[in-house]
Amino acid sequence: MDLSFHIQGGDFTSAGTASSQVRRTLKELGVDAAVIKRVVVALYEAEVNIVAHAYKGIITAEISPERVFLQLVDEGPGITDIEKAMTPGFSTASQEVREMGFGAGMGLPNICRNADVFNIHSVPGKGTTVEITIQIK
Amino acid sequence: MTIHEIVSLVQGKILCGNVGEKDFVDYCFASDLMSDVLTVRRSDFLLMTGLSNIQSIRTAEMSDLKYVMLVRGKTPPQPMIELAEENGIVLISCPFSMFKASGILYQAGLKGVF
Numbered sequence: 092m093d094l095s096f097h098i099q100g101g102d103f104t105s106a107g108t109a110s111s112q113v114r115r116t117l118k119e120l121g122v123d124a125a126v127i128k129r130v131v132v133a134l135y136e137a138e139v140n141i142v143a144h145a146y147k148g149i150i151t152a153e154i155s156p157e158r159v160f161l162q163l164v165d166e167g168p169g170i171t172d173i174e175k176a177m178t179p180g181f182s183t184a185s186q187e188v189r190e191m192g193f194g195a196g197m198g199l200p201n202i203c204r205n206a207d208v209f210n211i212h213s214v215p216g217k218g219t220t221v222e223i224t225i226q227i228k
Numbered sequence: 229m230t231i232h233e234i235v236s237l238v239q240g241k242i243l244c245g246n247v248g249e250k251d252f253v254d255y256c257f258a259s260d261l262m263s264d265v266l267t268v269r270r271s272d273f274l275l276m277t278g279l280s281n282i283q284s285i286r287t288a289e290m291s292d293l294k295y296v297m298l299v300r301g302k303t304p305p306q307p308m309i310e311l312a313e314e315n316g317i318v319l320i321s322c323p324f325s326m327f328k329a330s331g332i333l334y335q336a337g338l339k340g341v342f
Contacts, residue, residue, distance in 0.1 A: 104307070107286035114290065124271075128292050132266045135290045139283075192279045192287070197263035204267075 092116070094152040098141045100167065103191050106142040109150050110135040113161075116154065122227055130159050130225050133205040136198045137221050141165045143188040145218065158207075161223040169215040177203065229253065229338055231295060231318065234274065237336055238322040238329045240297065244309050245318030253295060256338045258330050262287040268341050278326055280304050285311045285319075294318060299326045 094116065096109035114131040122130075134150070141148035145167030153160040170176045176183075177199050184194025203209045208224035231251040235242060255273035259265055262283055265275060271292040277284050280302035288296050289311075296312065297320040298304060304319065312319040322329050334340070 104282060106283065107290070110290060111286070124292060128269075128271065128290070131290045135286065136263065136266060191281060191283050192260060192262035192277075193283070195261040195263045197261075197267060201263060201266055 092120075092154045094154070096150045098138060098145075098148040098150060098165075100142060100144070100146045100148070100165075102142055103187075106139050106191075107135055110138050113152050113154075113159075116152075117159070120154065126225065126227055129205040130161070133202045133223050133225070134161055136202050137161070137163045137223065139193050140198055140221075141167075143184055143191075143193060144168065148218075155227075157226065157228050159223075159225045159227060161221075161225075163221040163223075164218065165220075166218045169217055169219055170211075170213040171215045173211055173213060229333075229336065231320075233336070234297075234333060234338070235320055237332050238297070238324055240320045240322035243298075243304065243319040243321050244313050245316065247318055251295075251318070254339055255341050256330070256333055257341045258299075258326050260326075265291060270341060273341055274338070276326060276329060278302065280308065282308050282311055284308070285315065285317060288312075288317050289315045295320065297322055297329070299324060299329050 117127045145165035148165030151162045179200045180196040182194045182196035188194040206223045210222040213219040231247045253274045258276035260279045274295045276297045301323040
């Protein structure tokens with residue numbers, strides 16, 4: 092099953108709706124609750140990152156009986172130093188993002204921790220692509 | 229500790245959700261930082277927060293939490309209450325600061341998640 096969502100940068104009211112839809116789908120499919128939590132926590136953090144940092148983005152979720160593959164492609168400023176961005180506590184988030192409860196510098200480390208496979212590729216000035224694979228079985 | 233006991237101890241009120249006599253939690257995590265909440269693997273805890281916006285409910289939803297307590301007497305916006313109702317999340321309001329509410333509940337036996 093494939094799901095796809097368009098994400099608008101700066102739209103904090105809608106942030107999390109894609110993750111919510113993926114969560115509902117996985118629940119309907121009877122996926123183990125601990126696996127669902129890992130998928131949606133990683134996805135929600137990545138979705139919030141698009142809203143917080145990018146202009147817009149597309150999320151696709153490929154769900155098979157064996158695994159969940161999530162791809163998040165955004166158009167935005169990109170990340171100049173990925174290693175630094177992966178450091179727990181490091182953040183470039185705006186005050187607005189912090190007021191929404193994010194920007195603590197835990198997003199990327201948290202995604203990485205929940206994923207079985209995590210890939211991030213960024214071109215400064217163009218955008219960032221994040222890929223997350225989580226095994227169901 | 230039952231949810232009714234918790235609400236009574238912090239002089240709180242239930243804003244939405246159904247709470248039965250058997251509803252209880254043994255653990256609590258208090259934070260205004262949602263990414264910190266999202267690092268907690270377990271799901272059987274009360275989220276105590278001063279973050280009165282829709283993202284605290286989204287975080288509870290993704291974390292598979294059932295109980296959220298707003299401290300410092302915050303009045304949540306209507307969309308926040310509606311999202312909590314939609315997800316079967318019990319939303320509690322408490323007039324105390326996070327420090328005071330945490331102290332009262334810890335003294336009464338509620339445990340930290342780590």
